[in-house]
Amino acid sequence: MPIRFSYIILISTFLLGGLIYILHLSQLVTAANEIYVRFSAFGLFAISFVLLGLQKARHHQFSWDDFYKNNTFIIVSFTILLVSMLVRDRIGFYFTGIFAGAALLHFLYTRKFYKPPTSFYFIILYALLLFFGTIGTEKGFHFSSRILAFFVLPLSFCFFRLSKKTLLEIGEIFFKMTIVFLAICILYWWYNFLHLDVDFINWITDKNHYPAEMIGWKAQAKAIAGGIEGWENISFFSAYFFVTSWSYFYHPSFVSFVLFFGLITGFYLYHKKNTIATITKFELILSIILCFLVIGLMESRIGLVGLLFILAATGLYYLKLKTKYFKIGIIAYLLLGGASLFILSDSVSGFVNDKVRDSYNSIAVHYIQEHFWWGSGFLQEQKALEQQAEIMKDSLPQIIYPHIDHPIFYVHNQFLGNMVQFGIWGLIALVAMLCSIMYYAIKNRSYLLQMMVFVTVLFMLIEEPFYKISCTIVFVSFLVFFTAINESNAKNKSNII
Numbered sequence: 001m002p003i004r005f006s007y008i009i010l011i012s013t014f015l016l017g018g019l020i021y022i023l024h025l026s027q028l029v030t031a032a033n034e035i036y037v038r039f040s041a042f043g044l045f046a047i048s049f050v051l052l053g054l055q056k057a058r059h060h061q062f063s064w065d066d067f068y069k070n071n072t073f074i075i076v077s078f079t080i081l082l083v084s085m086l087v088r089d090r091i092g093f094y095f096t097g098i099f100a101g102a103a104l105l106h107f108l109y110t111r112k113f114y115k116p117p118t119s120f121y122f123i124i125l126y127a128l129l130l131f132f133g134t135i136g137t138e139k140g141f142h143f144s145s146r147i148l149a150f151f152v153l154p155l156s157f158c159f160f161r162l163s164k165k166t167l168l169e170i171g172e173i174f175f176k177m178t179i180v181f182l183a184i185c186i187l188y189w190w191y192n193f194l195h196l197d198v199d200f201i202n203w204i205t206d207k208n209h210y211p212a213e214m215i216g217w218k219a220q221a222k223a224i225a226g227g228i229e230g231w232e233n234i235s236f237f238s239a240y241f242f243v244t245s246w247s248y249f250y251h252p253s254f255v256s257f258v259l260f261f262g263l264i265t266g267f268y269l270y271h272k273k274n275t276i277a278t279i280t281k282f283e284l285i286l287s288i289i290l291c292f293l294v295i296g297l298m299e300s301r302i303g304l305v306g307l308l309f310i311l312a313a314t315g316l317y318y319l320k321l322k323t324k325y326f327k328i329g330i331i332a333y334l335l336l337g338g339a340s341l342f343i344l345s346d347s348v349s350g351f352v353n354d355k356v357r358d359s360y361n362s363i364a365v366h367y368i369q370e371h372f373w374w375g376s377g378f379l380q381e382q383k384a385l386e387q388q389a390e391i392m393k394d395s396l397p398q399i400i401y402p403h404i405d406h407p408i409f410y411v412h413n414q415f416l417g418n419m420v421q422f423g424i425w426g427l428i429a430l431v432a433m434l435c436s437i438m439y440y441a442i443k444n445r446s447y448l449l450q451m452m453v454f455v456t457v458l459f460m461l462i463e464e465p466f467y468k469i470s471c472t473i474v475f476v477s478f479l480v481f482f483t484a485i486n487e488s489n490a491k492n493k494s495n496i497i
Contacts, residue, residue, distance in 0.1 A: 005176060006283045013183045017190050024194040035215045037191050041184045041246035042087070048180045049083055052173050073102040074160050075170065081477055082174045085258045086181045088248035089470035096473055100152045107159035114161055117483060120154040122436040123476070127151055129429045133378035133422050144378065146469045153476045157484065164488040168272070171265045171485070175279060175287070178262030182290035185243050189297050192242035204296045209236040223250050240298040252295070253463050254471055256303035257455070259291055260310060261478045264451040267314050268485075271321075271447075302462050306455060313454065317447060357412050357462065359396055363388045364416040374423040381420050381467070382409050410467050414460035417467060430466075437479065448482040 023029050077099040084091040127150030135141045196210050213235060220241050221234040240252040249255055266287055269279040295303035312333065319329040367388040376384035385408040389396060411417045418426030434453060441449035456475060465471035
């Protein structure tokens with residue numbers, strides 16, 4: 001019975017892919033008809049979510065008393081919040097508020113307030129740094145919506161306590177929805193691939209842009225232009241737009257960020273072998289294969305590295321827990337990794353070297369040297385970097401300067417970005433927060449939180465997930481979810497009111 005879901009997804013993907021090809025032969029696969037495919041894809045995602053939710057809920061009898069007392073409202077809103085991370089960020093914004101409201105209603109009903117883990121206090125302190133970082137900025141001292149999740153979601157954690165069984169069921173729904181998301185991405189790409197009539201090998205091996213005249217793609221054009229004047233006239237789009245635009249979730253790095261949280265959730269559930277939330281080996285393998293394929297289609301370098309890292313690290317967990325060959329595994333990993341770097345040195349060099357990011361790092365470092373104790377202020381990173389670029393214009397490559405044509409929104413490195421905005425205090429606060437979460441994860445042997453921190457730090461080296469409000473919500477939402485799983489049977493989530 002549990003494996004039926006994977007077969008349904010796999011068979012449906014092949015059948016719909018065949019249908020799209022038949023439409024292609026009938027010359028109905030065109031850019032003009034893409035809008036119908038986009039809406040159909042989103043509808044298919046929503047229907048799949050509702051069906052999965054109903055399947056999980058059919059064994060439960062709910063009442064209005066359950067709505068407040070037994071966390072029904074929290075369960076539903078929390079589940080939708082996590083699944084919404086796979087689609088347009090606006091949905092995530094709304095359900096952050098709905099989930100917080102549900103937790104508050106539950107608190108007003110039960111009058112129970114639970115003690116948060118110590119790491120949550122470091123999150124609040126980090127958020128306070130962002131708050132006070134608005135002092136002296138153009139808008140003046142104010143509370144920015146970008147830091148709301150750092151306050152709201154940890155506080156919401158203190159208002160409820162869900163059972164382990166319920167949390168695992170939420171995790172199962174999210175993991176299976178990532179498989180649905182991946183399958184729909186492949187079908188959507190297949191449609192676009194046919195009407196673009198391009199080479200597949202070239203698609204997955206090079207960073208490409210393809211010409212397209214899509215109906216209603218103004219949002220995509222604005223996203224790719226990054227605020228450049230004349231974005232309405234853009235007709236060339238990066239490859240990843242043709243993979244994920246049905247969900248209005250564009251950036252390949254941040255798409256991968258969410259998918260990886262789904263994958264580590266799947267590994268956790270599979271290892272637990274829980275009868276309530278069962279993940280089969282077939283589903284796990286299917287998820288990994290689809291992840292590789294979609295990441296390749298999005299041409300995401302950090303996505304590929306992240307996926308290989310998760311598989312390698314999870315393999316070590318397995319060796320540690322299930323076998324006596326952990327030390328042999330470590331040696332094998334070191335030998336294999338060293339040999340790969342030696343044999344593929346040219347490929348690795350080409351993969352790592354990025355002239356644009358190297359230039360951004362150089363600009364940031366020079367700015368930090370002049371503003372070591374306090375930086376530009378919260379959300380003033382672009383202004384600071386562009387001013388520094390003006391000073392360094394004679395040493396910058398043409399692709400970077402003039403920045404009027406290529407705005408420098410942020411450094412693409414969270415650690416440097418924090419120092420640009422807040423000086424050394426930004427770095428200290430960020431490292432303290434990450435270390436506190438990792439300490440908690442190691443102390444409590446939480447695979448989910450350990451992997452989450454590793455993945456987040458990996459992305460911080462090439463992006464700034466905390467600079468984007470949608471990624472902040474992703475990070476803190478899963479931090480609360482994974483912590484809730486860990487705390488569900490722990491004594492330290494105690495009632496303090």
